[in-house]
Amino acid sequence: MHKAPRGTFDILPQEHAYWKYAEEKAVSLCLLYGYQPLSTPIFEDAQLFTRTVGGGTDIVDKEMYVFQDKGGQELALRAEGTAPVCRAYLEHGLFNLAQPVKLYYIGPAFRYERPQAGRYRQHHQFGFEALGEADPVLDAEVIEMAWRLFISLGLSGVSIQLNSIGCKLCRPGYLEVLRQHYSGYAERLCSDCKARLTRKPLRLLDCKQAVCQEIAGTAPKTTDHLCHECRLHFETVHGYLGTLGIPFYLNHRLVRGLDYYTRTVFEVEPQEKGGQSSLGGGGRYDDLIETLGGNPTPGVGFAAGLERIVLNLKRESPDIPPLPRPVAFVAYLGPEAKIEALKIASELRKAELAIIMATGDKSLKGQMRQANSLGSTYAVILGKEELSNRNAILRDMGSGDQQTVPLTELTRVLKQGQK
RNA sequence: GUGAGCGUAGCCUAGUGGUUAAGGCGCCAGGUUGUGGCCCUGGAGAUCGUGGGUUCAAAUCCCACCGUUCACCCCA
Numbered sequence: 001m002h003k004a005p006r007g008t009f010d011i012l013p014q015e016h017a018y019w020k021y022a023e024e025k026a027v028s029l030c031l032l033y034g035y036q037p038l039s040t041p042i043f044e045d046a047q048l049f050t051r052t053v054g055g056g057t058d059i060v061d062k063e064m065y066v067f068q069d070k071g072g073q074e075l076a077l078r079a080e081g082t083a084p085v086c087r088a089y090l091e092h093g094l095f096n097l098a099q100p101v102k103l104y105y106i107g108p109a110f111r112y113e114r115p116q117a118g119r120y121r122q123h124h125q126f127g128f129e130a131l132g133e134a135d136p137v138l139d140a141e142v143i144e145m146a147w148r149l150f151i152s153l154g155l156s157g158v159s160i161q162l163n164s165i166g167c168k169l170c171r172p173g174y175l176e177v178l179r180q181h182y183s184g185y186a187e188r189l190c191s192d193c194k195a196r197l198t199r200k201p202l203r204l205l206d207c208k209q210a211v212c213q214e215i216a217g218t219a220p221k222t223t224d225h226l227c228h229e230c231r232l233h234f235e236t237v238h239g240y241l242g243t244l245g246i247p248f249y250l251n252h253r254l255v256r257g258l259d260y261y262t263r264t265v266f267e268v269e270p271q272e273k274g275g276q277s278s279l280g281g282g283g284r285y286d287d288l289i290e291t292l293g294g295n296p297t298p299g300v301g302f303a304a305g306l307e308r309i310v311l312n313l314k315r316e317s318p319d320i321p322p323l324p325r326p327v328a329f330v331a332y333l334g335p336e337a338k339i340e341a342l343k344i345a346s347e348l349r350k351a352e353l354a355i356i357m358a359t360g361d362k363s364l365k366g367q368m369r370q371a372n373s374l375g376s377t378y379a380v381i382l383g384k385e386e387l388s389n390r391n392a393i394l395r396d397m398g399s400g401d402q403q404t405v406p407l408t409e410l411t412r413v414l415k416q417g418q419k
Numbered sequence: 420g421u422g423a424g425c426g427u428a429g430c431c432u433a434g435u436g437g438u439u440a441a442g443g444c445g446c447c448a449g450g451u452u453g454u455g456g457c458c459c460u461g462g463a464g465a466u467c468g469u470g471g472g473u474u475c476a477a478a479u480c481c482c483a484c485c486g487u488u489c490a491c492c493c494c495a
Contacts, residue, residue, distance in 0.1 A: 006486070058493050062420080080495085113493065114420075115486095125495060192492075208491080257494060280495060305495025333453060366448080368455035373446095376455095383453055397455070 007113070007121025013323065018310045021320045023106060025152050026126045026304075030104040033145055035128045038103040040084035046076035052083040052288055054259025056199050063111040077110035080258065081127045081303050082285065083292075089131050090294045099132030106306075118277075118308050127282075127303030131289070134298035136233050139264045139284060140240035146268055146280060146302045147246050153309065154318030157271030158279065160247065163222065163254035164234040165202065167262045168287060170227035175201050177220045185215045202255045221252040230263055237264055256281060260288040264300065270312045279312065280304030327418055328378040328394075329371035330357045333364060337382040344380065344392070344410065351411045353418065371397060378417065380410065 004010055011019055030037075046066050053059050065077035078084060085103055088094070094101045106126045113119060128145065130138045143160060150158040166174055178201050182189070186197065190209040197204065205216050226234060241248055248266070256265050265283035282302030289297035313320065328348065332341040338361070345357040356374055358367045364381070371379045381393040381402075392410055395402035396417075405413050 003486075063493080109495075111494080116489065119494075123495060127495090278495065303495060308495060329455095331454080363448085364453050365455075369447095370455085372455035379455080381454070385453085393454085395454070400455085402454085 005121070007115035009120065015310075017320050017323050018313050019306065020323070022153060022306055022309045022313065023126070026106065026149060027104075029145060029149050029152060030128055033102070033128075033141065035102040035104040035130075038085060038088060038105050039107065040078070040088055040105065042108065043075045043077050044084055044087070046074045048083050048087055048292070049076055049079045052086070052258075052260050052291055053080065057257055057259060059111060059257065063113055065110045065112060078108070079111060080109055081105055081107070081125045082129060082258075082260070082288070082299075082301055085127075085129050085301075086131065086289050086292055086294075086299065089297075090289065090292055095132060095294070095297060100130045100138060101132055102128070102130045104128035118305070118311055120307060124306040125303045126306055127301060129299055129301035131299045132297055134233075134286060136236040136264075137240055138300050139233075139237045140244060140246075142282060142300050142302050143237075143241060143248070143266055144244050144246055146266070146282065146304070149304065150268065150279065153313065155270065155279075155309075155312050155316055159249060159269050159271075160266055161251040161254050161269065162237075162241075162248045162264070162266045163251050164226060164230060164237075164263050165222050165255055165261060165265055166226050166230050170225060170230055171222075174220070174222055174225035177225060178202075178204065181219050182215065189215070203257070205253045205255050216253060222255075223250075223252060233263055256283060260285040260291070262286045266302075268304070270308075272312075272315060277308075278305075279308050324354065325375040325377065326354045326356045327376070328353065328355050328380050328414055329367070329374060329376040330355060330380045331364060331367035331371065331382065332358060333381075333383040337384065337387055340387055340407075341380075341382050344382070344407065348411055348414060351415065353411070353414050378414065 027037075046064065049064060050060050055061065059079055064079050067075055069075055085105060089101060089103075104127065107124065108122050109125045110122050112121055115121060128142070130142060143162075147158075147160060165171065179197065182197055182201075182204060186194065188211050189197070189204075190207065190212055193204055193207050193209070193212050196207070202222075204212070205219060207213065207216060223231075223234065251267075254265055254267060256267075261283045263284040263286065265281070267281040268279045269277055270279050280303055282300070284298065284300040286298040287296070288299060289295075330341045330345045330348075332338045341357055345355045348355045356371075356376065358370065362370070368379060376397055379393075379395040379397055381395060383393075386392050386404070390407050391404045392407055393402055394405045394410070394413060
């Protein structure tokens with residue numbers, strides 16, 4: 001027996017009610033803010049990710065699905081959403097459009113990780129990006145969108161964590177100060193942090209080991225070492241968020257696991273926190289497009305994990321609209337009626353009515369059971385008697401009322417009854 | 420990659436060494452002529468995660484592997 005590969009899963013019809021709900025909310029949010037859809041391939045040149053996400057990050061070093069195709073191309077399954085969007089922006093000359101260019105995407109991403117709740121090897125990301133504009137008002141817009149997404153989904157108690165990690169001008173200076181702070185404690189650090197000290201010093205800040213937390217607690221803050229422009233930018237973002245009434249918490253330990261972030265970084269946490277709690281995260285990436293060979297072009301964006309949204313939807317269970325049900329189930333008795341049922345089902349479907357036709361020559365009782373379990377609004381019943389009079393019985397499955405309707409009237413009556 | 424818990428029909432669960440592995444949900448059929456939901460009756464459906472081992476005898480004990488969950492890690 002084959003099983004879905006480790007860390008992957010099937011989304012069964014029942015489940016899709018949640019997914020459809022989440023995706024529809026996400027898409028309508030984006031359209032509301034003027035973000036347009038962009039779909040990118042499921043695999044890309046591996047370099048696209050190694051150059052942007054950064055060597056030394058776990059994503060690049062140990063989690064990417066990298067393979068060679070038959071032409072010897074080194075490809076990688078999409079590891080995250082932002083770099084492909086920037087690639088498409090450059091490839092199609094979207095910098096020639098009025099800036100900023102606002103795009104959104106929904107699609108799978110792949111990382112070879114140890115699966116657990118809320119963490120999969122294939123997960124689905126929804127994200128939006130605004131490219132070509134450095135105005136802090138866009139940072140605020142993106143954060144507002146992230147906030148509004150979860151509000152519109154009906155998830156209560158989500159919170160936004162905010163920080164600024166500076167730019168390529170001020171960050172080196174900060175990292176120096178940070179290393180100095182840690183130099184006295186090098187012996188006491190956990191083994192991971194000893195490695196971070198030279199490779200990824202920013203990540204020292206979000207280590208969860210008790211010892212390291214203590215040291216990180218007294219560490220210098222990124223926000224105290226921002227250059228003038230970065231500080232101004234950050235303060236302006238605060239101001240705009242205040243104007244918008246978006247609540248947020250400053251978190252001086254918030255850094256992100258991808259190298260391309262500059263200045264604003266933020267994360268969205270649900271009310272109920274667990275191991276894999278983060279619902280989504282984002283920030284500014286003003287050097288990313290330049291890294292890909294474009295002209296210096298600022299960008300800011302956000303990405304959320306649909307699995308984690310669905311997880312929280314189930315936990316809080318706001319009203320999720322059920323999947324659509326058939327308007328009518330067409331039942332028949334005997335081979336002549338079956339032919340007529342086939343014609344009628346086809347006609348009704350031409351009129352955009354969702355119809356399920358009986359199959360397999362079951363007893364009427366069996367057919368009615370099926371109509372019931374499918375949640376059909378009506379049953380259309382065709383027997384010998386109805387057939388000879390060119391009628392059908394129309395049964396309302398909710399009330400149990402039934403009437404005889406001429407076949408020629410069936411579409412009209414069902415159309416009316418659909419509401 | 421590290422540590423821990425779990426793995427019995429599609430789903431949930433009982434069964435901790437001894438005859439045909441039990442129940443509930445769901446599914447299928449029937450409860451007299453062509454009518455669902457409730458109820459009743461019957462039926463199908465399980466190599467007890469996989470492979471080895473211990474034993475006269477293993478779902479039950481041991482080992483390995485796989486999967487899953489939780490934590491670390493990482494991040495969405």
